[in-house]
Amino acid sequence: MNRRSRWQKIKDFLTLPLRALCIFEGRRWGLSSIKSERIEYAAREVRGYCLDVGCGKHNVLINDFLDGNGIGIDVFAYEGLNQENIVTDMTHLPFPDNNFDSVTFIANLNHIPVNDRDAELAEAFRCLKPNGNIIVTMPSPFAGVLIHKFVHWYDHIFGTQYDVDTIRGMHHDEEFYVTDQEIRQRLKKAGFSKIIKKYFFTQWGLNHLIMGSKQ
Numbered sequence: 680m681n682r683r684s685r686w687q688k689i690k691d692f693l694t695l696p697l698r699a700l701c702i703f704e705g706r707r708w709g710l711s712s713i714k715s716e717r718i719e720y721a722a723r724e725v726r727g728y729c730l731d732v733g734c735g736k737h738n739v740l741i742n743d744f745l746d747g748n749g750i751g752i753d754v755f756a757y758e759g760l761n762q763e764n765i766v767t768d769m770t771h772l773p774f775p776d777n778n779f780d781s782v783t784f785i786a787n788l789n790h791i792p793v794n795d796r797d798a799e800l801a802e803a804f805r806c807l808k809p810n811g812n813i814i815v816t817m818p819s820p821f822a823g824v825l826i827h828k829f830v831h832w833y834d835h836i837f838g839t840q841y842d843v844d845t846i847r848g849m850h851h852d853e854e855f856y857v858t859d860q861e862i863r864q865r866l867k868k869a870g871f872s873k874i875i876k877k878y879f880f881t882q883w884g885l886n887h888l889i890m891g892s893k894q
Contacts, residue, residue: 683711683719691716691881699826717816717886718744718785720879724814724890725749727780730772730806732799733787738764740783749779770798774806782807783814788862792852800869807893813871816888820856859889866891 683691691698691711698710706712711719722744731740734751737759741751752766766773769791782803791799803813818826863874871891879886 682723687711688881692883695881695883711881713882715739715743716881717879720877720886721783721785721814721816721888724812724877724888725781725783726810726812728778729781729783730774730779730803731783731785732769732803733784733790734760734764735785735787736760740785749781750774770795770802772802772806776805777808778806780808780811781814782811783816785814785816786818788815788817789854789857793854794852796865797868800865800871804869804871804893809893811893813866813891813893814888815862815866815890816886817857817859817862818886819884820858821885862889 690709694710698713701707706715718740722740725745727748729741729745729749731738731749731751734740734753736757737743738751741747741749751760751764752769752772753760753764754767754769756765784803788796800813807813859876866874866889870893872894874889874891876887876889878884879888
């Protein structure tokens with residue numbers, strides 16, 4: 680994984696408003712994209728062979744940040760995914776017990792229908808090896824609402840397709856964010872312990888991850 684230098688992090692920190700307004704998925708003007716930055720923070724916590732749930736376009740975490748050491752899955756056939764990436768029922772994952780060192784949910788637990796969240800997290804727990812970890816990233820409530828609204832209108836005005844929620848269509852039970860309290864409660868219910876929170880410094884604390892372990 681190519682980690683950012685200290686100087687790169689300083690530039691990204693100072694230019695967060697510009698990076699948020701000028702939406703881009705890769706690197707531009709010597710700056711990191713919000714999306715790639717979020718994935719990098721999650722990738723730092725991965726302990727080995729990884730399952731990325733809701734991997735999105737091009738399976739970026741596995742392919743670009745983990746050198747292929749894992750599997751990315753999604754319910755929607757986004758650009759850059761193949762048949763092995765598509766799992767239509769995330770409440771019954773097609774993997775054996777104790778198979779992964781880490782499971783990630785990057786900015787997507789809020790897009791899982793409310794009634795399916797516990798089942799999906801329970802499946803993540805089942806698929807994890809002992810001492811494996813789960814990594815859930817989530818923006819703050821303010822940032823979650825603002826980002827979704829802004830990206831939606833950006834695509835509408837400029838004819839781009841950055842809003843993957845619009846591309847696939849949103850379920851009526853999806854939300855703009857999930858509170859930390861709900862995430863913690865659901866992780867505990869699934870069996871996870873040692874639950875901690877880490878802020879994304881270069882995103883001014885407006886984004887963070889919550890991580891739990893399988894003991």
